Amino acid sequence: MRFYLLSLGCPKNTVDSEGISRLLQQAGHEAITEPESAQLLIVNTCGFIDKAKEESFAALRELAELEQPGQFLIAAGCLSQRYGRELATKVPSLDGVIGTRRWMEITTLVRNLRSKDYPRGKPAVMTGDPLEGIAEPMRGALRGASAYLKIADGCSAPCAFCAIPAIKGPARSRPLEAIVTEAQQLVGRGAREIILIAQDTTAYGRDRGERDALPTLMGAILTAAPDLQWLRLMYAYPQHVTSHLIEVMARHPRVCHYLDMPLQHGHPEVLRRMNRPHDVDEVRRLVADLRETMPDIALRTSFIVGYPGETEEEFSALLDFVAEMAFDRVGVFTYSPEEGTRAAELPCQVPTKVREERYARLMELQQGISLARNQQVVGRVLKVLVEGQSEGLSVGRSYRDAPEIDGLVIIEGELPVGEMVLVRITGAMEYDLVGEPVSPVPQSPLFHHCCGTGGTGVA
Numbered sequence: 001m002r003f004y005l006l007s008l009g010c011p012k013n014t015v016d017s018e019g020i021s022r023l024l025q026q027a028g029h030e031a032i033t034e035p036e037s038a039q040l041l042i043v044n045t046c047g048f049i050d051k052a053k054e055e056s057f058a059a060l061r062e063l064a065e066l067e068q069p070g071q072f073l074i075a076a077g078c079l080s081q082r083y084g085r086e087l088a089t090k091v092p093s094l095d096g097v098i099g100t101r102r103w104m105e106i107t108t109l110v111r112n113l114r115s116k117d118y119p120r121g122k123p124a125v126m127t128g129d130p131l132e133g134i135a136e137p138m139r140g141a142l143r144g145a146s147a148y149l150k151i152a153d154g155c156s157a158p159c160a161f162c163a164i165p166a167i168k169g170p171a172r173s174r175p176l177e178a179i180v181t182e183a184q185q186l187v188g189r190g191a192r193e194i195i196l197i198a199q200d201t202t203a204y205g206r207d208r209g210e211r212d213a214l215p216t217l218m219g220a221i222l223t224a225a226p227d228l229q230w231l232r233l234m235y236a237y238p239q240h241v242t243s244h245l246i247e248v249m250a251r252h253p254r255v256c257h258y259l260d261m262p263l264q265h266g267h268p269e270v271l272r273r274m275n276r277p278h279d280v281d282e283v284r285r286l287v288a289d290l291r292e293t294m295p296d297i298a299l300r301t302s303f304i305v306g307y308p309g310e311t312e313e314e315f316s317a318l319l320d321f322v323a324e325m326a327f328d329r330v331g332v333f334t335y336s337p338e339e340g341t342r343a344a345e346l347p348c349q350v351p352t353k354v355r356e357e358r359y360a361r362l363m364e365l366q367q368g369i370s371l372a373r374n375q376q377v378v379g380r381v382l383k384v385l386v387e388g389q390s391e392g393l394s395v396g397r398s399y400r401d402a403p404e405i406d407g408l409v410i411i412e413g414e415l416p417v418g419e420m421v422l423v424r425i426t427g428a429m430e431y432d433l434v435g436e437p438v439s440p441v442p443q444s445p446l447f448h449h450c451c452g453t454g455g456t457g458v459a
């Protein structure tokens with residue numbers, strides 16, 4: 001069958017989409033990009049916040065309108081995991097629903113749908129726990145020369161606003177050997193950058209009683225994949241960032257000096273209501289430690305504004321915190337009550353208008369900070385992974401930029417896509433940098449693959 005797969009939501013969903021696509025192709029189905037010509041239409045939905053849910057519903061309805069006799073429409077992903085049966089009533093022509101814990105059974109679902117004996121008129125819903133004994137398929141999602149590699153799924157943190165633990169269940173870490181093998185395979189398929197992802201990557205191994213397994217995993221990947229150039233870490237939980245992890249990040253030249261560590265707020269009382277670690281001074285010490293150990297580190301974080309009960313004073317404290325910490329990048333979300341979460345039941349929900357106004361104030365503040373941080377990079381030579389070119393310009397990313405969420409480096413000249421080149425940064429904007437190529441790329445073993453500097457401090 002020809003299948004069309006639309007992947008919505010975050011990189012973790014992208015990884016699952018890649019897995020779904022691979023399983024279907026292994027079973028002889030053909031991936032196509034035109035929904036009209038597909039016999040199988042799949043939307044890998046996102047159920048994180050209201051906006052994401054609406055987008056997922058809209059995509060399903062749009063495809064449902066296109067659906068012709070002989071076509072099957074399947075909803076996969078977080079929204080399906082959470083609202084499986086309800087989804088079936090909201091999108092009447094849906095044929096199948098498969099959740100985040102069962103996507104590896106996609107070929108079974110397709111086989112069932114195609115079977116003459118299968119009852120029509122009611123969608124097949126597969127959202128329970130996975131069947132025992134299913135072989136774990138390869139989960140890395142390769143995009144150009146970058147690959148997401150999922151190291152765990154689910155989350156055991158108790159954040160009061162988040163529906164992820166209810167959707168995905170507690171954190172379950174994948175075996176180290178399976179991840180290392182997959183990293184090797186991804187590098188064999190052309191990956192130059194591997195991005196480790198999970199709901200909380202720094203919780204890796206904790207479900208097995210291992211307190212500090214992530215640095216061990218990173219070391220094992222780097223040893224097993226000597227051609228890997230960048231290993232990047234996303235989604236760290238501040239309390240789980242250990243001194244061992246910082247030491248490994250600083251010591252290994254191929255680990256990007258980059259950390260995405262969502263903090264959610266900067267006022268202890270709001271953090272307490274969020275059921276998050278609320279010792280803000282501890283966060284200050286952690287950030288100081290990261291910057292002292294890796295002076296070139298790029299730090300990304302995200303905050304929620306308009307959390308229930310957030311006063312103007314608490315929000316002002318968040319603004320002060322953001323100004324003080326000068327993170328390189330900040331993502332801002334307006335609070336959205338999620339069904340089944342404790343935060344949704346809290347009194348004093350902040351009016352939408354106030355949430356939006358706070359969003360705009362925080363974004364405006366951070367834009368100036370991001371620009372100042374980018375300006376500090378002007379004059380440095382960075383290693384850049386080229387990802388595209390057109391009309392005399394190339395675009396790429398340095399170690400400071402994760403794909404899709406951070407900025408780009410815009411380079412003069414048409415450079416080979418998929419290659420790493422050295423670029424001297426000549427200009428800075430709020431999100432992006434501008435530069436010119438410096439050649440040739442040095443091959444010295446002392447060359448720091450991550451930040452492009454040479455020599456000192458490289459183990």
Ligand code: SF4
Pocket residue numbers: 155156157158159162163164165199200237
């Ligand atoms: S750590 Fe992240 S995924 Fe886990 S409950 Fe908190 S916000 Fe949700």
